[in-house]
Amino acid sequence: MTELLVGTRKGLFVLEATPGSDFEIVARAFEGEPVDYAMREPHSGRLFAAVTSPFWGPRIWYTDGPPDGDWQSADGVLLPRGGDTALKRIWVIVASDDGTRMWAGGDPGVLFESRDNGTSWELNRALFEHPTRERWKPDSGGLSVHSIAPWPGDPDRLALAISAAGIWLTDDGGRTWRHGNEGIVAEYLPEQARGTAIDLCVHHIERAQGRPERLFMQFHGGVYRSDDAGETWVDIAAGLPSNFGFPVVLDPDDPDSAYVIPVSTRDRVTPDGRVLVWETRDAGATWIARGSGLPDRDAYLQILRQSFDRGGAGDELELYFGATSGEIFGSRDVGRTWFGVATRLPAIASVRVGR
Amino acid sequence: MMSGNRRRTSRDRMLADMATVRLRGQLEKLAGGGSEHEVQGTTVTELLKELEATHGALEGWILDERGVLRRHINVFVNGELAEPNTAVSAGDKIEILPAISGG
Numbered sequence: 001m002t003e004l005l006v007g008t009r010k011g012l013f014v015l016e017a018t019p020g021s022d023f024e025i026v027a028r029a030f031e032g033e034p035v036d037y038a039m040r041e042p043h044s045g046r047l048f049a050a051v052t053s054p055f056w057g058p059r060i061w062y063t064d065g066p067p068d069g070d071w072q073s074a075d076g077v078l079l080p081r082g083g084d085t086a087l088k089r090i091w092v093i094v095a096s097d098d099g100t101r102m103w104a105g106g107d108p109g110v111l112f113e114s115r116d117n118g119t120s121w122e123l124n125r126a127l128f129e130h131p132t133r134e135r136w137k138p139d140s141g142g143l144s145v146h147s148i149a150p151w152p153g154d155p156d157r158l159a160l161a162i163s164a165a166g167i168w169l170t171d172d173g174g175r176t177w178r179h180g181n182e183g184i185v186a187e188y189l190p191e192q193a194r195g196t197a198i199d200l201c202v203h204h205i206e207r208a209q210g211r212p213e214r215l216f217m218q219f220h221g222g223v224y225r226s227d228d229a230g231e232t233w234v235d236i237a238a239g240l241p242s243n244f245g246f247p248v249v250l251d252p253d254d255p256d257s258a259y260v261i262p263v264s265t266r267d268r269v270t271p272d273g274r275v276l277v278w279e280t281r282d283a284g285a286t287w288i289a290r291g292s293g294l295p296d297r298d299a300y301l302q303i304l305r306q307s308f309d310r311g312g313a314g315d316e317l318e319l320y321f322g323a324t325s326g327e328i329f330g331s332r333d334v335g336r337t338w339f340g341v342a343t344r345l346p347a348i349a350s351v352r353v354g355r
Numbered sequence: 356m357m358s359g360n361r362r363r364t365s366r367d368r369m370l371a372d373m374a375t376v377r378l379r380g381q382l383e384k385l386a387g388g389g390s391e392h393e394v395q396g397t398t399v400t401e402l403l404k405e406l407e408a409t410h411g412a413l414e415g416w417i418l419d420e421r422g423v424l425r426r427h428i429n430v431f432v433n434g435e436l437a438e439p440n441t442a443v444s445a446g447d448k449i450e451i452l453p454a455i456s457g458g
Contacts, residue, residue, distance in 0.1 A: 055427045056417075082421070082422065
């Protein structure tokens with residue numbers, strides 16, 4: 001059985017399918033409210049949803065029961081009282097591979113950590129009070145910690161991506177942070193400014209599980225790979241129809257693998273009305289288009305950074321992505337062929353494989 | 356010896372200085388289940404801060420971390436839409452409701 005957790009502008013949708021069968025909507029939660037992200041912690045099975053209520057503000061909710069049952073509001077998902085900044089949104093929730101920690105990233109460029117399976121959270125003060133913060137700039141979606149890449153087996157080592165404040169690295173559990181921006185070329189800045197710029201609009205990063213010093217990045221104009229744990233980056237976009245896009249997905253069994261969905265630089269939708277997922281199996285040296293079963297005409301999809309995920313690995317790799325048009329597409333054969341998972345959902349903000 | 360008239364205690368005086376805040380739905384649950392709460396404060400913001408201080412689970416729901424009333428929350432004082440600095444007097448009836456918004 002595959003479970004998809006779909007965060008939309010109008011609530012959480014949970015879809016399920018057994019191998020070979022169609023997906024069905026089996027539960028809804030937070031009807032009418034924007035669910036920006038939802039995930040299932042793999043060790044405990046606890047479900048999490050990041051909900052930005054237009055009335056009550058952003059919260060993390062969790063449940064140990066069915067998704068259409070009662071949810072609890074997690075404690076501590078707030079910025080310091082009495083300051084001049086308020087939390088605007090939670091963008092991502094990630095669990096360490098050993099189940100001991102969780103992290104949540106949000107706007108304005110903040111990181112929370114939990115050591116009790118997401119029941120309570122604590123703001124990372126070192127990042128919140130970083131002396132360079134006044135130079136961080138939001139992109140059109142805000143100032144967001146949207147990607148958190150823990151190191152397998154060592155939860156003290158993290159890489160973060162912030163739009164638009166670049167890559168941040170810690171080796172001491174978040175007590176200190178440093179940049180990892182070398183090699184990233186921000187084409188949207190004057191050449192003279194590129195060397196020292198920190199307003200780098202990273203769209204997404206993912207860490208290769210079998211080779212954790214390797215990360216892949218979709219940038220705001222560029223696709224990059226790092227082989228030194230995020231310290232330096234090389235451009236691997238040659239061969240793609242566009243170097244613009246948002247999500248990246250990796251096959252956990254193959255550290256040379258990455259999947260991206262290029263969109264047009266000009267309008268940020270699938271180019272020429274055709275939907276294609278591009279795959280590399282040689283760390284970005286070459287790319288191959290995977291589009292069998294995907295719309296090949298009149299499809300101008302907007303696919304957000306949290307709306308592409310995978311289940312399984314290797315020969316059993318499944319891939320799923322959703323669009324703001326409310327459509328979800330999936331592949332059960334490592335991207336070779338695709339099928340429609342759902343249509344006519346509200347605008348999709350995130351797609352995660354729950355289990 | 357007790358007189359015929361009950362002596363006005365400090366608690367009575369405090370209650371007399373208080374406004375009544377009515378909560379519904381999620382806010383009512385967060386405040387422990389009671390819909391009406393006696394809260395002290397001279398302005399809407401002051402009163403809401405006191406409400407949060409008394410019921411910690413409400414922290415961040417009505418006022419954000421800056422102490423600013425959330426954008427789509429309406430506060431009514433005796434049925435009139437109020438501003439954060441609207442004066443509140445003892446005995447006033449306060450209602451906190453989501454605004455009409457959507458899309």
